[in-house]
Amino acid sequence: MRNKWTESFLLESEDLLATIEECALAVSNHATTDDTVDRLFRAFHTIKGTGSMCGLDQVAGFAHHVESLLDDVREHRVALRVELADLFLASVDQIKELLAAEQTDPPQKVVINEELIARIHAASASRETAQAAAQPSVPKTSAEPQQGEWEIYFRPNPQMLATGGNPALLFEELSEFGEAELVAHCDKIPSLEDLDAVHCYFSWTIRLRTTADENTLRDVFIFVEDGADLTIKPITTVQDKAELQVSKSLAGTDKAVQTGTHPGKPTANAHRISFKESMVRVPAARLDRLVNLVGELVMNQSRLAQVAQVVAIPEIANPVQEMDRLVSELRDDVLGIRMLPIGTIFGRFQRLVHDLSAELGKEIVLETEGAETELDKSILDQLGDPLVHMIRNSIDHGIESAEQRIALGKPARGTIRLSAFHRGSDVVVCIQDDGGGINRAAVRAKAISRGLIAPDVSLGDKELLNLILLPGFSTSEKVTNISGRGVGMDVVKKQIEALRGLLSITSEEGKGTTMSLSLPLTLAIIEGLIVQVGEDQFIIPMASITENVELDRAQRLRNNGRNVITVRGEMISYIDLRASFCVEGEAPEIEKVVIVRHDEGRVGLVVDRVLGNHQTVLQSLGHFFRNIDIVSGATILGDGRVALILDIAAVVRHVEKQKSNLNTDIVELVGRA
Amino acid sequence: MEVCPFQTDSKRFFVLVDVRDETGKGEWLFTMTSIHTEYDPSLGCMHLRGAWQIQNVEQIHAELTEHLGNYKVEGFDLSQIETCDATGLQLILSLEKSFEKAGKPFRVLAASTALRETAQRLGVDFGASLPSDEQTPAAESAGEAHAQ
Numbered sequence: 001m002r003n004k005w006t007e008s009f010l011l012e013s014e015d016l017l018a019t020i021e022e023c024a025l026a027v028s029n030h031a032t033t034d035d036t037v038d039r040l041f042r043a044f045h046t047i048k049g050t051g052s053m054c055g056l057d058q059v060a061g062f063a064h065h066v067e068s069l070l071d072d073v074r075e076h077r078v079a080l081r082v083e084l085a086d087l088f089l090a091s092v093d094q095i096k097e098l099l100a101a102e103q104t105d106p107p108q109k110v111v112i113n114e115e116l117i118a119r120i121h122a123a124s125a126s127r128e129t130a131q132a133a134a135q136p137s138v139p140k141t142s143a144e145p146q147q148g149e150w151e152i153y154f155r156p157n158p159q160m161l162a163t164g165g166n167p168a169l170l171f172e173e174l175s176e177f178g179e180a181e182l183v184a185h186c187d188k189i190p191s192l193e194d195l196d197a198v199h200c201y202f203s204w205t206i207r208l209r210t211t212a213d214e215n216t217l218r219d220v221f222i223f224v225e226d227g228a229d230l231t232i233k234p235i236t237t238v239q240d241k242a243e244l245q246v247s248k249s250l251a252g253t254d255k256a257v258q259t260g261t262h263p264g265k266p267t268a269n270a271h272r273i274s275f276k277e278s279m280v281r282v283p284a285a286r287l288d289r290l291v292n293l294v295g296e297l298v299m300n301q302s303r304l305a306q307v308a309q310v311v312a313i314p315e316i317a318n319p320v321q322e323m324d325r326l327v328s329e330l331r332d333d334v335l336g337i338r339m340l341p342i343g344t345i346f347g348r349f350q351r352l353v354h355d356l357s358a359e360l361g362k363e364i365v366l367e368t369e370g371a372e373t374e375l376d377k378s379i380l381d382q383l384g385d386p387l388v389h390m391i392r393n394s395i396d397h398g399i400e401s402a403e404q405r406i407a408l409g410k411p412a413r414g415t416i417r418l419s420a421f422h423r424g425s426d427v428v429v430c431i432q433d434d435g436g437g438i439n440r441a442a443v444r445a446k447a448i449s450r451g452l453i454a455p456d457v458s459l460g461d462k463e464l465l466n467l468i469l470l471p472g473f474s475t476s477e478k479v480t481n482i483s484g485r486g487v488g489m490d491v492v493k494k495q496i497e498a499l500r501g502l503l504s505i506t507s508e509e510g511k512g513t514t515m516s517l518s519l520p521l522t523l524a525i526i527e528g529l530i531v532q533v534g535e536d537q538f539i540i541p542m543a544s545i546t547e548n549v550e551l552d553r554a555q556r557l558r559n560n561g562r563n564v565i566t567v568r569g570e571m572i573s574y575i576d577l578r579a580s581f582c583v584e585g586e587a588p589e590i591e592k593v594v595i596v597r598h599d600e601g602r603v604g605l606v607v608d609r610v611l612g613n614h615q616t617v618l619q620s621l622g623h624f625f626r627n628i629d630i631v632s633g634a635t636i637l638g639d640g641r642v643a644l645i646l647d648i649a650a651v652v653r654h655v656e657k658q659k660s661n662l663n664t665d666i667v668e669l670v671g672r673a
Numbered sequence: 674m675e676v677c678p679f680q681t682d683s684k685r686f687f688v689l690v691d692v693r694d695e696t697g698k699g700e701w702l703f704t705m706t707s708i709h710t711e712y713d714p715s716l717g718c719m720h721l722r723g724a725w726q727i728q729n730v731e732q733i734h735a736e737l738t739e740h741l742g743n744y745k746v747e748g749f750d751l752s753q754i755e756t757c758d759a760t761g762l763q764l765i766l767s768l769e770k771s772f773e774k775a776g777k778p779f780r781v782l783a784a785s786t787a788l789r790e791t792a793q794r795l796g797v798d799f800g801a802s803l804p805s806d807e808q809t810p811a812a813e814s815a816g817e818a819h820a821q
Contacts, residue, residue, distance in 0.1 A: 164727075197734040
């Protein structure tokens with residue numbers, strides 16, 4: 001059984017491996033920054049150190065090989081070549097394999113890829129020639145490293161002691177590099193009444209005379225950097241030394257050196273290594289529970305507000321209003337906790353594009369934009385697979401080979417652009433490629449050959465493009481292991497609709513294709529419109545509503561049974577919810593049509609009455625109702641009644657299926673007659 | 674469940690906890706607890722002892738807070754602190770801060786080697802607060818008074 005440290009390491013390693021992938025791809029794309037090598041080194045170093053602490057010796061041993069190579073790169077003994085990116089990526093795969101084996105019960109033994117280790121060693125062994133190639137302009141001043149003086153200021157993460165950190169061990173390690181002087185700053189320690197006994201109030205200044213360089217000193221703090229304030233600066237000037245002397249005398253007489261004058265106060269010249277906001281890892285299940293509880297609270301508050309409105313007692317109205325405000329704030333904050341930048345999943349697509357384009361021999365670059373756009377974690381978790389499928393499609397079917405592109409006058413390297421931005425209450429994610437675009441003629445021919453459309457049917461451009469979203473549709477001539485089995489885009493569409501999102505396609509032949517996903521910010525709480533049909537009340541998500549219009553009986557009669565209404569010259573077909581849901585009783589003289597967006601078009605839902613808006617929390621209907629797909633959940637109204645939340649796309653599908661069955665029945669009846 | 678505490682010396686309690694069920698299955702758990710603070714009213718001296726480490730520091734903090742509210746403490750004997758880490762040292766510095774805040778002198782009668790070593794390793798200079806010898810006459814007499 002794994003202990004909590006190993007669990008924590010396995011979680012942390014996901015972030016570390018993502019960092020390595022990001023940096024390796026930067027190396028591959030000639031897009032490195034000043035700290036790329038350091039980030040790579042630290043990530044492998046942390047995997048090695050923490051893996052070793054957790055008893056994952058294979059992981060630690062393997063990471064050690066790459067760490068040694070990176071040390072050579074860091075010290076300019078080996079040049080940072082593009083070929084190393086593949087080694088780093090292969091190392092990520094190896095470590096992932098080792099960690100995955102560790103998570104099986106019982107843990108499986110994995111055979112380490114010795115060839116990969118040999119390649120890593122071979123890259124390290126090329127250090128001498130690389131040094132000459134990589135650093136021709138750096139003069140070699142001296143074979144002996146020079147003695148220097150450093151001033152290190154360290155304020156640990158306040159949780160360092162509570163999580164088992166021992167600062168004394170850090171200082172011992174530092175003192176191994178040379179002559180060290182240590183001064184503790186105790187001025188932040190409060191009196192007993194205000195003390196949190198496991199919180200770390202100490203900070204330290206260390207002055208060190210050593211031949212070690214800044215990177216070496218920084219490595220000492222590698223496991224305690226998170227949430228810490230660490231400054232390392234060389235002491236070079238006379239003024240520095242004079243300050244040192246003053247601080248030394250202060251330190252000798254008073255252990256509580258004032259913060260404002262302590263020698264470690266970061267200065268403009270100081271190189272700040274890390275100042276990260278303190279972070280806490282919380283299991284997603286706990287957050288889900290918190291969101292559920294807040295959801296219950298929001299619903300009950302909504303009921304309370306409705307009751308308060310009915311009883312109309314002023315003494316109750318004010319506290320209820322205040323409670324309403326507080327609950328709204330709490331709801332926003334709690335939902336905010338689950339919001340993650342979409343960039344957290346963008347990283348994996350860089351790797352996908354790198355690997356697949358190499359496999360297909362295409363030159364493709366993935367550009368991302370709006371990585372900071374936030375979405376609810378539950379949506380992000382379900383968005384990964386559809387995006388993977390669409391990006392695969394772009395790589396496999398969209399972007400042409402380099403030769404074809406050059407012949408067409410395009411740059412040899414194709415581009416896939418993944419962008420995210422806010423539009424109203426939605427987040428729009430676009431996957432845009434500069435490939436050949438969708439061949440309409442091929443799509444039409446394939447649809448006819450599959451019997452999806454009649455040969456003589458006339459389709460608009462959007463309808464034609466939307467054919468690729470039908471089950472089993474594929475225009476690829478050959479089935480590859482990347483895409484082209486024709487079981488993709490319909491699944492993608494369903495997945496997006498399950499997220500209450502919309503998928504739209506635009507394409508220009510010869511220029512490229514854009515797939516746009518419009519998604520809600522969160523799935524947990526929705527703003528809805530309460531409508532009534534007979535005695536039943538339903539909720540229609542407000543985000544999909546465009547407008548409401550009236551429909552009187554005379555107008556219905558004029559339609560001769562065709563469910564179509566004209567709104568400002570636009571013909572909109574409508575669904576009679578009373579008929580579709582088999583609600584008994586007679587419809588009122590004047591009904592309401594709630595017009596909602598659906599599949600880039602609009603459709604009307606005919607209801608008896610519109611009762612008002614209602615903020616609601618999606619509650620699952622549970623196991624027994626799992627086959628009812630026309631509702632996405634339920635909520636409790638102010639009077640205690642349950643209202644079903646309609647899934648618009650599913651309602652439309654349901655009605656179309658009803659019609660199709662009816663047509664089949666009629667055909668059968670006619671046949672029998 | 675049955676709890677059987679018994680004292681072995683002046684510093685520690687051993688506790689046997691019976692966690693067997695009605696069928697006799699289960700086991701006796703053996704746990705140990707320590708007294709970290711003890712007040713000697715004859716000298717007005719608070720003896721601090723045992724392991725001042727992260728595992729116990731919250732308990733010691735609570736004990737200290739309670740004692741300081743109940744007794745008039747003139748000085749502290751730190752000579753029986755067996756082990757000490759950064760949290761233990763921090764607690765002693767916090768204790769000193771409480772005395773400073775109350776305008777009272779913080780007198781240390783004696784300090785153990787373990788405490789001195791920890792202070793040195795963490796770069797904390799107590800200055801004149803710690804007496805130079807581990808066991809001062811005052812602390813010895815306090816210890817003798819306590820033994821009687």
